Amino acid sequence: MRHFIPFAIGLTLTLNSCQQPDRSPELREGDILFQDLQCGPLCEAINAVTQGVDGRNFSHCGMVVRVADTLCVVEAIGGCVQLSSLHHFFARTGDTAEVRNVAVGRLHPKHQHLIAPASAYALRQLGVPYDDLFLPDNGKLYCSELIYEAYRAANTANPLFQLQPMTYKQPNSNSYFPAWVDYYEAHRAEIPEGKPGINPGLISTSKALVMVDYPQFVQ
Numbered sequence: 001m002r003h004f005i006p007f008a009i010g011l012t013l014t015l016n017s018c019q020q021p022d023r024s025p026e027l028r029e030g031d032i033l034f035q036d037l038q039c040g041p042l043c044e045a046i047n048a049v050t051q052g053v054d055g056r057n058f059s060h061c062g063m064v065v066r067v068a069d070t071l072c073v074v075e076a077i078g079g080c081v082q083l084s085s086l087h088h089f090f091a092r093t094g095d096t097a098e099v100r101n102v103a104v105g106r107l108h109p110k111h112q113h114l115i116a117p118a119s120a121y122a123l124r125q126l127g128v129p130y131d132d133l134f135l136p137d138n139g140k141l142y143c144s145e146l147i148y149e150a151y152r153a154a155n156t157a158n159p160l161f162q163l164q165p166m167t168y169k170q171p172n173s174n175s176y177f178p179a180w181v182d183y184y185e186a187h188r189a190e191i192p193e194g195k196p197g198i199n200p201g202l203i204s205t206s207k208a209l210v211m212v213d214y215p216q217f218v219q
Helices: 011-016 041-049 086-091 109-124 143-154 178-186 200-204
Strands: 032-035 060-067 070-077 080-085 102-107 209-212
Touching (some): 032 200, 041 178, 060 109, 060 143, 060 200, 070 086, 070 109, 080 086, 102 200, 109 143, 143 200
Antiparallel strands (some): 032 060, 032 102, 060 070, 102 209
């Protein structure tokens, strides 16, 4: 997941990442997009211990924001928090008019006043390094942590989504997934078993969201 264009300082370069016609009025600012990236054993390990809404697998999420007159996705992916076009986001998992690999979560009406400040917060994080170690409060952000922090900040520091102890162990076992062992050894770090965290599947099941259907593929 390192092939995405990293954030570059300067508004012009930031806007260029999502300067495509807004052809998706059915999507709204503040919507959270969930997808299952094909990233091999690590995504498989994530899916094995987390379950999204309706039993679906999600290993990544981003938030729809409006930049000028264009809807984009702000997401922590690749090397940092960055903007992506809607087309680029949906194309990753092969969404078409018939195949829906991206799920859309919309804030419950009673929480929609949080959308504008959450979007503003998320956009201020552009360029923040990606959190490879998935640790809380380390000055870096992973995908669902960005969403969590954006809506927590918008809600006067009260979490809208709830953290849970994270596990890197195989279900019904005391053994870690080999993929996570190799991953953290490569980063020369301990596996943060039991540390508080959040993941896309957990956010997707929140009662703060209503899952909606989008009637047309984003061209």
